[in-house]
Amino acid sequence: AGGGVVAALLLAAGAAMLAHGLFVWLESWFSHAFAYRVLGGLRKDVHRAIERAAPMGLGRRRTGDVVARAMGDVETLEWFFAHTLGAALAALITPSVLIGVLTALTGPQALLLLLPAVLLVLVPAVFQRRQRQAGTELRERTGALAVTALDGIQSIAELLSRGRTDALQQQLKDGTAGIQRVKARIAWLRGGEGALVEVILAATSLLVLLALAFQAGEIPLLLLPTLSGLAMAALNPVMGLAGILARIGEISAASSRVLEILDLPDPLDHALETAPPPSAGRADSAPALEFADVRFSFPGGPAVLDGVSFQVPRGQTLAIVGESGAGKSTLGSLMLRFADPNDGVVRVDGHDARTLEPDELRRLVALIPQDSFVFASSVRTNLRLADPAAGDEALWSALRRAALAERIGVLPDGLDGLPGDRGEGLSGGERQRLGLARAFLRDPEILVLDESLASLDPELEERILTELRLARADRTTVLIAHRLRSIEAADAVLFLAAGRVRAQGTHEELLHREDYRGLLASQLPDPPPAPGGRAADEKGGATHGEPGH
Numbered sequence: 001a002g003g004g005v006v007a008a009l010l011l012a013a014g015a016a017m018l019a020h021g022l023f024v025w026l027e028s029w030f031s032h033a034f035a036y037r038v039l040g041g042l043r044k045d046v047h048r049a050i051e052r053a054a055p056m057g058l059g060r061r062r063t064g065d066v067v068a069r070a071m072g073d074v075e076t077l078e079w080f081f082a083h084t085l086g087a088a089l090a091a092l093i094t095p096s097v098l099i100g101v102l103t104a105l106t107g108p109q110a111l112l113l114l115l116p117a118v119l120l121v122l123v124p125a126v127f128q129r130r131q132r133q134a135g136t137e138l139r140e141r142t143g144a145l146a147v148t149a150l151d152g153i154q155s156i157a158e159l160l161s162r163g164r165t166d167a168l169q170q171q172l173k174d175g176t177a178g179i180q181r182v183k184a185r186i187a188w189l190r191g192g193e194g195a196l197v198e199v200i201l202a203a204t205s206l207l208v209l210l211a212l213a214f215q216a217g218e219i220p221l222l223l224l225p226t227l228s229g230l231a232m233a234a235l236n237p238v239m240g241l242a243g244i245l246a247r248i249g250e251i252s253a254a255s256s257r258v259l260e261i262l263d264l265p266d267p268l269d270h271a272l273e274t275a276p277p278p279s280a281g282r283a284d285s286a287p288a289l290e291f292a293d294v295r296f297s298f299p300g301g302p303a304v305l306d307g308v309s310f311q312v313p314r315g316q317t318l319a320i321v322g323e324s325g326a327g328k329s330t331l332g333s334l335m336l337r338f339a340d341p342n343d344g345v346v347r348v349d350g351h352d353a354r355t356l357e358p359d360e361l362r363r364l365v366a367l368i369p370q371d372s373f374v375f376a377s378s379v380r381t382n383l384r385l386a387d388p389a390a391g392d393e394a395l396w397s398a399l400r401r402a403a404l405a406e407r408i409g410v411l412p413d414g415l416d417g418l419p420g421d422r423g424e425g426l427s428g429g430e431r432q433r434l435g436l437a438r439a440f441l442r443d444p445e446i447l448v449l450d451e452s453l454a455s456l457d458p459e460l461e462e463r464i465l466t467e468l469r470l471a472r473a474d475r476t477t478v479l480i481a482h483r484l485r486s487i488e489a490a491d492a493v494l495f496l497a498a499g500r501v502r503a504q505g506t507h508e509e510l511l512h513r514e515d516y517r518g519l520l521a522s523q524l525p526d527p528p529p530a531p532g533g534r535a536a537d538e539k540g541g542a543t544h545g546e547p548g549h
């Protein structure tokens with residue numbers, strides 16, 4: 001009879017091995033497919049949240065840390081999702097089957113094996129609080145190190161010029177040492193968990209042997225090793241699950257960091273987007289751009305714009321001037337719907353900007369920032385950002401109008417190349433012109449230039465302003481400008497001070513104001529002899545002094 005049982009056991013073991021192999025394979029495939037499906041969505045959501053919030057600043061979060069969250073933390077979650085489901089299934093199925101077989105062969109005392117199985121899963125819980133603390137600290141330190149490394153690369157010229165690279169290296173060293181310390185603590189905790197697991201296993205195998213020894217009369221001796229082997233095999237997958245649960249601290253830290261990104265406040269008010277169909281077309285009589293009593297503040301901050309009202313008729317150019325920090329760039333951000341005002345309305349072509357989807361609005365309005373971002377790619381790719389379908393002819397024409405064709409023409413690879421990793425082989429002004437070439441390519445109805453001509457010499461500035469005028473007669477342009485030449489080129493000037501409209505009118509009109517002349521003092525020619533100048537001042541004060549017009 002013993003031989004029959006052995007044959008049956010061997011057969012069962014062979015079948016179990018096959019089933020196990022198949023299960024591992026399917027599980028791995030399924031879990032990964034599942035994890036990547038779930039987390040592919042998560043990655044997208046994380047990027048969307050960053051995209052929403054980033055133009056107006058990520059608060060006190062720093063780029064390197066945000067990148068660490070979007071990449072490393074999401075990856076940790078991916079690992080967890082990809083492995084936990086299968087491990088949990090295996091920890092359920094394998095012990096149930098094996099303990100069932102053992103119960104059939106040796107009697108109900110085999111059910112006692114459930115006890116160590118439960119104990120093994122509980123081990124991580126003992127260490128969980130401390131693991132979570134260590135996990136959070138590890139994630140934070142990793143993020144901080146990423147910030148230091150990224151800042152270090154981006155500020156390298158500054159650091160070198162100040163002889164501060166030693167300090168950076170020290171910081172990197174300290175950061176790494178800090179991470180090592182936390183990792184050592186985690187290893188210590190894991191070691192404790194491992195030891196506890198080993199103790200439970202050793203006790204179990206001892207008890208199994210003892211139990212089998214007591215039954216020695218009833219069970220063929222030959223079967224004892226097999227049976228005790230089966231008993232321990234029942235606990236194996238449980239240990240696998242316990243191993244994954246041991247990382248729960250790190251994983252919960254990663255997920256709360258990712259959730260923090262997903263919960264970044266949305267600076268846009270989407271409630272009106274579905275309201276009136278914007279396809280109703282533009283109201284030709286309406287100004288291209290209008291701000292009506294707009295107020296805006298950053299979360300928790302003071303008012304940056306405080307009751308700003310102005311209009312720009314279609315085809316006209318408005319220059320926005322004001323001291324540093326007056327709120328000029330913030331005005332530009334609201335035109336692009338990087339944020340919506342707290343109060344008041346921004347209208348584009350007569351439509352409340354909040355009724356236009358951001359993408360739709362940004363087809364009408366384009367912003368050229370002071371530092372146009374140059375991607376680590378070719379000139380062609382960099383330009384096609386503005387118009388993905390543009391052919392070479394259009395690209396060259398845009399480059400010509402941005403006065404950059406000659407410089408790109410002498411590159412060995414032409415449009416396919418780009419000097420430097422991210423255009424470092426171009427001068428500041430050339431990079432700025434690359435940004436302007438994007439504007440020519442796109443030819444938006446409303447163009448906002450935020451100090452985008454600041455790095456150009458006066459001739460180039462003049463030339464680009466002329467090209468912009470020629471390119472599209474009905475274009476409305478907003479120039480955020482410090483330089484006289486740009487301001488003089490505008491049809492009207494909006495003079496902003498501390499978030500309020502100090503005055504508006506033509507440049508000539510505003511020149512009568514002392515504060516306006518004060519702002520431009522270093523660029524204005526010496527004032528004419530006394531009598532005329534003083535009279536103009538007083539007259540200007542009376543006509544244009546009232547704010548908000």
Ligand SMILES: Nc1ncnc2c1ncn2[C@@H]1O[C@H](COP(=O)(O)OP(=O)(O)OP(=O)(O)O)[C@@H](O)[C@H]1O
Pocket residue numbers: 056057058298301304322323324325326327328329330331
């Ligand atoms: N992301 C932000 N979070 C909080 N406050 C901000 C943020 N960005 C700008 N501010 C503040 O808002 C105010 C207006 O800034 P803004 O950039 O609009 O000024 P600006 O007139 O364009 O200045 P500059 O000529 O120096 O570029 C400033 O006081 C600035 O400190």
